[in-house]
Amino acid sequence: MIKEVNKFNEHKDNAILEFLADLALKNNLINPEFYEMYNVKRGLRNKNGTGVLVGLTDIGSVEGYILKDNKKIPMDGQLFYRGINIKDIVTGFQNENRPGYEEVAYLLLFGKLPTKNELADFNNLLDESRHLPHSFTENMILKIPSKNIMNKLQRSILVLYSHDENPDDISVKNVLRQSIELIARFPTIISYGYQAKTHNFDNKSLFIHSPKAGIGTAENILYMTRANNQYTKTEAETLDLALVLHAEHGGGNNSAFATHVVSSSGTDTYSAIAAAVGSLKGHKHGGANIMVREMILDIKENVSNINDIGKLKDYLLKILRKEAFNKEGLIYGMGHAVYTKSDPRAVLLKDKAFELAVEKDAVDEFNLYKNIEELTIELFKEIKGENVVISANVDLYSGFVYEMLNIPKELYTPLFATARVAGWCAHRIEQIVSDQKIIRPAYKSVSHKNEYIPLCERK
Missing domain, CATH: 1.10.580.10 (Citrate Synthase, domain 1)
Structure with a gap:
């Protein structure tokens, strides 16, 4: 009898929670057109993809493109710590x-x-x-x-x-x-x-x-x-x-x-x-290399011969078309919000990863990552045009490095x-x-004015 009561209460609680979740979803959804109407910098990004300038720093500098006539011109990425090239x-x-x-x-x-x-x-x-x-x-x-x-x-x-x-x-x-x-x-x-x-x-x-x-x-x-x-x-x-x-x-x-x-x-x-x-x-933000690892495991399960470049490329194309892996259409470890032609962190870590791969007898595994990098670049040019630029980011090789180091995910x-x-x-x-000034950006209210209704009159 107690178990039946508990099950009833659990079912009742779930029903209430589902109702409340639907209510919260309905009343927290802002019309997407409003963001354009009020010129909202969603994600603090400008229309051209650059970040909205909200502060100054002398600590680190990330350079991935040249901005000319409000357009991004790709360049080899550079990272500076206190002005010194990484x-x-x-x-x-x-x-x-x-x-x-x-x-x-x-x-x-x-x-x-x-x-x-x-x-x-x-x-x-x-x-x-x-x-x-x-x-x-x-x-x-x-x-x-x-x-x-x-x-x-x-x-x-x-x-x-x-x-x-x-x-x-x-x-x-x-x-x-x-x-x-x-x-x-x-x-x-x-x-x-x-x-x-x-x-x-x-x-x-x-x-x-x-x-x-x-x-x-x-x-x-x-x-x-x-x-x-x-x-x-x-x-x-x-x-x-x-x-x-x-x-x-x-x-x-x-x-x-x-x-x-x-x-x-x-x-x-x-x-x-x-x-x-x-x-x-x-x-x-920080969990991208875990997604790389899961993608690699998925590729190994579904590509009969990972050394076959043609089969690997076909499967990567399926991932991009949202037909494989998690159906999100992303090849994790490729592309970056700032870097275009290259991510300097990926370049440096890739060299060291190969050195470790030799020690660990994992060169074939290293080649899989390298092939994913090269084939993704090819696929983006084939699908989106020769002028499209994409490169590996640090997450592609950091996950591989951690795996070789036997570090758990x-x-x-x-x-x-x-x-x-x-x-x-x-x-x-x-x-x-x-800068002692508290950071407080503006949010535009798009709510309608409503009258307070006494509890006994609410429906």
Whole structure:
């Protein structure tokens, strides 16, 4: 009898919820014609596809086209951190046979390249901050596991507020201290969050490795996420490069802009960075490389011979025609909102991915990604004309890199956040120092004037 009552109540609750959902859908749908009528910059984009200028930044610059006579002219993409070309940064630390993420974090936060002593001091600060507060791991992570590591990361950031003796002070000195601690702790949080997830939901053994001093961010991630702590030099170099390439991407990307918006209200660092994490979690922003991985798995299932260029091209055409994969007509990992001829991050990561593929005996797998890139470019020219320009973006090869590193897909987006927190913190400081005005764009109300009706008279 109790089960029957529960089923009845559940059915009743679902019926009410469906009614309310229909009501909410009906009364929240704005006539699409209004956006054109009122010249609304939907997505903060101009009609020509360029972004609406809403701020200034000296942190990162993304250049993917030349604007001439209000038209985009394609160019090879360039990415700058504090005015320095990312290619030069990567070449610099790779030639010196050392990791680059910590140097990049320093550059983004302080606006200059560190000297050898400054970099050593910064690394020491990070090492001193990598451990989580007392009982935090047990009480916040292990006792409250989450199936989604981004959700765990976001909650952990907010709980760190409670462990901070001076959380609301937004002086540059205090925000810098908080920023360094967050940059240092993100790898620990996502590593422990993943271990808690696999233990509680996947019935796997629990491994909690303390962060190790002197090995840097990328190596600590590999060290803490792997049961045996083991990794190769090429693996560490590849993950470090991925972190470097994801550390910053201008002030207009969704999560960086969220950081600016929330910081402009005068709130604390933890609230601002948690908001950025929430933004990055969205599949339109930080989850793209997961979609690449799922697309690749679908291609392998449906193309009998992935080395057959003709069969692969035919299936990619089906994807574009919304006849295959998720029927959305997108080849994930191809195209970008700003980059046209090339994404410099994809170019750099592709070279390192091949090096890792050789070590992992995965060159055939690498060739699949390379063929998808080349065939998609061909298909776009055939379908949309010779003048159409499209290129691979960083997500095409980052997912492949993570797969070769045996990093589970649950950590793909958290790794993105771990890299990007340096950029977020830099943007937060820039907002606090340079522009104290709260960000408040306008919204045009298109509602009709209505009279209030007493409850007893409503139908």
